[in-house]
Amino acid sequence: MNSEPDYLNVDLKFSGADIPSGKMIWRSPSNIALVKYWGKKPVQMPQNPSVSFTLSKSCSETVVSYSPAVSGKLEMEFYFDAMRNLLFEAKTAKFFDGLSGIFPFVNQLKFIIHSKNTFPHSAGIASSASGMSALAMALCDMERQFFGTLRNEEEFWRKASYTARLGSGSACRSVYGGLVVWGETDGVPGTSDFYGFPVNEGIHEIFANYQDTILLVDAGEKKVSSRVGHGLMNSNPFAVERFSEARDNMAKLLQAMRTGDTKTFIRITESEALTLHAMMMTSQPYFLLMKPNTLQIIERIFAFREKSGLPVSFTLDAGPNVHMLYPAAFRRDVKRFIDNDLLPFLSAKGYIDDRVGEGPEKIL
Numbered sequence: 001m002n003s004e005p006d007y008l009n010v011d012l013k014f015s016g017a018d019i020p021s022g023k024m025i026w027r028s029p030s031n032i033a034l035v036k037y038w039g040k041k042p043v044q045m046p047q048n049p050s051v052s053f054t055l056s057k058s059c060s061e062t063v064v065s066y067s068p069a070v071s072g073k074l075e076m077e078f079y080f081d082a083m084r085n086l087l088f089e090a091k092t093a094k095f096f097d098g099l100s101g102i103f104p105f106v107n108q109l110k111f112i113i114h115s116k117n118t119f120p121h122s123a124g125i126a127s128s129a130s131g132m133s134a135l136a137m138a139l140c141d142m143e144r145q146f147f148g149t150l151r152n153e154e155e156f157w158r159k160a161s162y163t164a165r166l167g168s169g170s171a172c173r174s175v176y177g178g179l180v181v182w183g184e185t186d187g188v189p190g191t192s193d194f195y196g197f198p199v200n201e202g203i204h205e206i207f208a209n210y211q212d213t214i215l216l217v218d219a220g221e222k223k224v225s226s227r228v229g230h231g232l233m234n235s236n237p238f239a240v241e242r243f244s245e246a247r248d249n250m251a252k253l254l255q256a257m258r259t260g261d262t263k264t265f266i267r268i269t270e271s272e273a274l275t276l277h278a279m280m281m282t283s284q285p286y287f288l289l290m291k292p293n294t295l296q297i298i299e300r301i302f303a304f305r306e307k308s309g310l311p312v313s314f315t316l317d318a319g320p321n322v323h324m325l326y327p328a329a330f331r332r333d334v335k336r337f338i339d340n341d342l343l344p345f346l347s348a349k350g351y352i353d354d355r356v357g358e359g360p361e362k363i364l
C-alpha cells in the first residue's frame, strides 16, 4: 500500500501580529464516477478504487475571506447563495477543525465563506465534491501564498486532493481534470488511497471530450446521505464481492478506455450504476433511490442505443437523476433524442448539458 504523505507541519502558523486579511476565490467542478466508490474505512479511505470524469459546468464557486480570529481559535460564517447556512457552516467548521494539524493556521483565522453552485439549487446534484474541493484548493493556495511551501505544482495539487478527500471522499477526484482514479489500482502506478491521480495519458480520443447530459428526474433533497450509505456497506451481505468486482471493473474499464472500446465502457459503467443501487436495495435498512422516471429514461436509452447503434449510455449517482454519457460527435443526435423522447420524464429543472472538464480554476 502507498504510504501516507506526512502533511503535519506545526510551522504553518502565523507569528504574532502577522495574521493576514484578504480573500481568494476558487471554482471547482463536480465529478461523475464510472466505477463507484461505495463503502469506506477509517479515515475516509475507500474500500475499492474508483474512477470518474471531472465535469465542466457543474461547479461550486467559493469565496474564502479571512482575517485574524479575535477569539484565538477558528471562527467561521458560511453563506450559501448569499444566505447564512448553519448546516454548511457546521460541516465546514468540522472539516477545518479536523485539518488543524495539516494547516495549523486555520485556528488563527476568522473565515467568511460565500459559496454558490453553477448548477440549479436542489437539483439533486451532490455538491460536496465540488464544494469540498474548492475549499481544499483555497487552503492550499493560502499555504503557498503565506508560507512559500507547495511551490512544486505536483505537490500543490496532491495536497489539495488529499485535503479534499478528508472533506468528502469523491472530492479528491475533482481536483484534477479529465479521468481521475482514487484508490490504489493494480497496474496503475501513482494511484493511492490517500488522493486522486489523473490517468488521462493513453486514453483513446473518443473519451477526450465526452458528454454528460444530466437528466434531472427529481429535484428533491437526497433521501440518504452518502455518509449513511457508505456505513451501510459495513453490514451489506454482498459487500466483499462488490469490492472485488469494483477492482476487476477498474482494470477492464481503463483498458477499454485506452483502446476506445465503447462497448465494454458501456457494459461496465451501466453495471456499476446498477450495482451501486443494488447495494442500497440490499442493505438494512434498504433504500430505493430510483424513481419511476429514472427507469423510463433508462429503458429509452437502451432502445435508442439499439435503434441508432450510437454509443450512448447512462450512469447514476446515489439518486434518481440519470447521467447520459456519449461522445461529443453525437451531440445533435442525442439532443434530438432528448427533445423527442425524454422531456416528459424530466422535472421542471430540465437537464444540464455537461461534459468532461479541466478541473479547478482560481478566480482570484
Ligand code: PMV
Pocket (backbone or CB within 6 Å): 032, 033, 035, 036, 037, 038, 050, 126, 128, 168, 169, 170, 171, 226, 227, 276, 317, 318
Ligand atoms: O464522496 P462521498 O462520500 O459523497 O461519496 C460519493 C459516492 C458516490 O457519488 C455515490 C460514488 C462516487 O464514487 O462518487
